[in-house]
Amino acid sequence: MGKNKSEFHRKNRNDTVNRNTLKKRKEINAECEKLLRLSSHPSYLNNLWENYLEISSCLENIRKLESVRIDAVERFDATNDFLIWLKENGAKIDNISIHKFPDYDLGLKAEKDFEENDLLLEIPKQLIFSVYRAAPELKDIQNDVMIQHMPQVALAIALLIEKKREDSKWKPYLNILPKKYCTVLYMNVKDMMELKGSPSFEPALKQCRNIARQYSYFHKLFHNNESSVSKLLGDDFTYEDYRWAVSTVMTRQNIIPSEDGSQMIHSLIPMWDMCNHQEGRITTNFNEASNSCECHAMRDFKSGEQIFIYYGARTNTEFFVHSGFVHPGNQNDDFVLRLGVSKADALGNERAELLTKINLLPISDYSLKPDQGLISGPLLGFLRIFNMTKEELHHWLQSDAVHDITKVNCEIEKSLDEKAIKFLKTRIIILLTQYPKTQEDCDKLLHSTQDPCRKLVYQMKILERNILNRILLGFEKPTKV
Known part of the structure; x- marks a missing residue:
């Protein structure tokens, strides 16, 4: 009697768990359907911020x-096993x-002195993670269509x-x-709100x-087919895991030749991808012979140096x-400025027509x-x-010389160029x-948080501020146009 009662209670518990699991799965499916609509309809591109807020709310419910x-x-703690695995496989x-x-x-870290052009790492293709080997x-x-x-x-x-x-084998x-x-x-x-007004806001x-x-x-x-991928991932496919996988690829991917050498493919290169970024020159290549x-x-690296x-x-x-960091000494940095002809401009149609003649849009990024x-x-x-x-x-x-408008030495009134410079300076000041x-103020901002994502947002804004100030200082040079 006791045994039957125990089995009865266990069955009831299992039934309750199954009902709760099914209920949760239906709720996730409904949220994902909503998320697909929110993130796919082109009309949302007209109001990215409102769209982002709706998407964020939906994702929070899913998570x-x-x-x-x-x-x-x-x-x-995984370091030793990783290094052993590398060496055992020929790295x-x-x-x-x-x-x-x-x-x-x-x-x-360098454990000895390396001179410029010395070989640092050699990672065999069998250790390079790609869809051809994993x-x-x-x-x-x-x-x-997405996989293709x-x-x-x-x-x-x-x-x-x-x-x-x-x-x-990749554990x-x-x-x-x-x-x-x-x-x-x-x-x-809140992190994204801090980015408002930044050129990084829209791409983010x-x-x-x-x-x-x-x-x-x-x-x-994965919930509507019977593929081996669906069976393996199935209900374990979460947004938390997907954003981790996507971020891993975005921050670490490289391009190498395919198995037959006919094309270049995306890949992850163990150990090499642990090198951090610094200004310099590209010194990584794929050696087909080896x-x-x-x-x-x-450059030269001293023992003990990163x-x-x-x-x-x-x-x-x-x-x-895409990479989750910024580099203060970035020699390739810029500030993307969006400029456009206002609909309220009485000469807006003429300006738009002339811009079209020189292959420019009425609203564009510079x-x-x-x-x-x-x-x-x-x-x-x-x-x-x-x-x-x-x-x-x-x-x-x-x-007939309309395309000369984009040339520095154009036959144009000096006063027009002065107005152009004044407009740009005023825009930068604003x-x-x-x-x-x-x-x-910058230092206070950076020290106001320990959250790495928020700190990165502040670093990005400070670098943008610095670029704008440097551009403004550049106007003090004698020749600008």
Whole structure:
């Protein structure tokens, strides 16, 4: 009698758990359907901020409902197993160790003096993570439009497949990867509000929107087919895991030749991807003779020093949105300024027509770089047209030399160029009112939080402020146009 009663209670408990699980699954499915609508309809592009708020609310509901898996292995604790795995599989990593550096988390440390161009790392192709060497289950969904046309997405799904597999040969590598990132996908609504007015604001919102759409798309796919990927991930496919996988790919991907050498493919290169960024030159290449990725020293590195590599010519906005960091010494940085003809402008139609004649849009983004020396090209053309009188517009609309408007040495009134410079200076001064006024204000801002995502937002804004101030100082030079 007691045994039957115990079994009865156990069955009731199991039935309750199953009902709760089914109820939760239905709620997640409903939220994902809503998320797919919110992140897919083109009309939302007209109001990205409101769209972002709705998407964020939806994702917050999903994250509360989804079961979050906690990784038992701490990142630094996985170091020894990772290094053993590398060496056992033919990686050459002599005289280099993994070390914690202030403000960098983990990085690579030189254990001896290296001279410029010395070979630092040699990672064989068999250790390079790609869809050709990992997650064979992906072949079951290889005809899916996202998997076919978005290689970074396919790589992210491959990561999740291998992370799910208990006996994955990639476990030592997966365990050494960061548990979370400072990409915009990990930022909250308050972080994003701090970005308002920044050129990084719109790309950050669009990135969050794109990843939300991808997640909801794959959630639906994995619950509506019987592929091996669906069976492996299934109900374990969460937004928390997806944003981790996407961030891993965004912050660490590289391009190498495919197995047959016919194309370049996206990949993750263990150990090499632990090198942090510094200004310099690209010194990594794929050696087809040794079938391995080789990394050479871009400069001398002393024993005990952190080893850096150069990630390439990217702006801080690109680093901020896709890589989760900014670099104060970035020689490729700029400030993207959006300029447009107002609908209230009485001469708006004429300005738009003339802009079209020189292949410019009535509203467009222009890259401002400090220490540039000149306002030239499309920006110069826009500023001139924006400041033209009715007579000047009519003259240039009928001129055969209309494309000269973008040239510095154009036959144009000096007063027009003076107005163009004055307009740009005024615009920059107005923009600067959105930023900290003094260096002391910048320092206070940075020390006002310990949250890494919020701190990164503040760093981004301070760098933008610095660029605008440098551009403004540049106007004091004698020749600008």
